[in-house]
Amino acid sequence: MLVPDIIIAVDGYxxxxxxxxxxxxxxxxxxxxxxxxxxxxxxxxxxxxxxLIAADNAIDLPGLEKALESLDLHFENVDGKSMLFTxxxxxxxxxxxxxxxxxxxxxAAVGFVRAFVDEKLRGFGRDKRVVMDGxxxxxxxxxxxxxxxxMTASVEVRSQRRFDELQAKGENxxxxxxMKNLQERDYIDSHREVSPLVQxxxxxxxxxxxxxxxxxxxxxxxxxxxxxxxxx
Ligand code: DC
Numbered sequence: 001m002l003v004p005d006i007i008i009a010v011d012g013y014x015x016x017x018x019x020x021x022x023x024x025x026x027x028x029x030x031x032x033x034x035x036x037x038x039x040x041x042x043x044x045x046x047x048x049x050x051x052l053i054a055a056d057n058a059i060d061l062p063g064l065e066k067a068l069e070s071l072d073l074h075f076e077n078v079d080g081k082s083m084l085f086t087x088x089x090x091x092x093x094x095x096x097x098x099x100x101x102x103x104x105x106x107x108a109a110v111g112f113v114r115a116f117v118d119e120k121l122r123g124f125g126r127d128k129r130v131v132m133d134g135x136x137x138x139x140x141x142x143x144x145x146x147x148x149x150x151m152t153a154s155v156e157v158r159s160q161r162r163f164d165e166l167q168a169k170g171e172n173x174x175x176x177x178x179m180k181n182l183q184e185r186d187y188i189d190s191h192r193e194v195s196p197l198v199q200x201x202x203x204x205x206x207x208x209x210x211x212x213x214x215x216x217x218x219x220x221x222x223x224x225x226x227x228x229x230x231x232x
Contacts (some may be wrong), residue, residue: 106188146229
């Protein structure tokens with residue numbers, strides 16, 4: 001399907017399958033896929049490794065703000081997959097662990113961290129033809145994105161997806177802990193002061209609790225065609 005040069009913003013709750021779906025869309029339309037959450041995870045890993053998060057979870061804000069001035073985070077294509085790097089180090093695997101997941105939401109609630117990430121994201125989207133997933137892409141990062149999708153699914157379905165994902169990566173997750181972490185992240189992401197997770201008024205809502213990828217794709221084609229007319 002030939003689509004115009006647009007930005008597709010995919011926002012929504014954790015583990016709704018945003019990234020898998022955004023990757024699928026990017027492949028389908030030959031767009032670039034960009035995972036904004038990876039950058040928040042990268043900042044979190046960096047903060048953990050540099051002792052900027054204390055045992056009581058307090059963040060050394062002045063230390064972090066200073067350190068961000070020289071933090072390099074960028075995506076590189078490795079075997080056809082977009083992976084997050086800092087300098088020459090591939091950190092894609094480390095940013096997906098429970099350790100990072102459990103501390104990323106407070107880090108993502110810090111105003112200067114969001115400004116750091118937003119600037120990078122806007123640079124990545126300058127030439128359009130990107131599918132970017134996150135929490136505030138359609139509201140804050142690209143409020144003029146031509147297509148905005150808002151994804152949701154039941155907490156049970158989302159917890160099972162996250163559990164399976166962690167298991168597939170060789171972790172040994174506890175279902176109750178996974179669900180608790182998801183609910184905590186939903187709460188912090190939706191209630192923070194800066195750019196909270198909210199549905200943009202012009203977003204199309206996709207509840208994929210019981211949808212296959214093929215059904216999701218058919219749905220989004222309908223959305224795009226509704227907006228731009230019949231495309232090739
Ligand atoms: O999508 P994810 O689970 O990898 O995101 C990790 C965290 O980053 C999530 O708890 C919320 C935060 N995030 C955000 O605040 N804004 C974004 N655009 C993307 C992610």
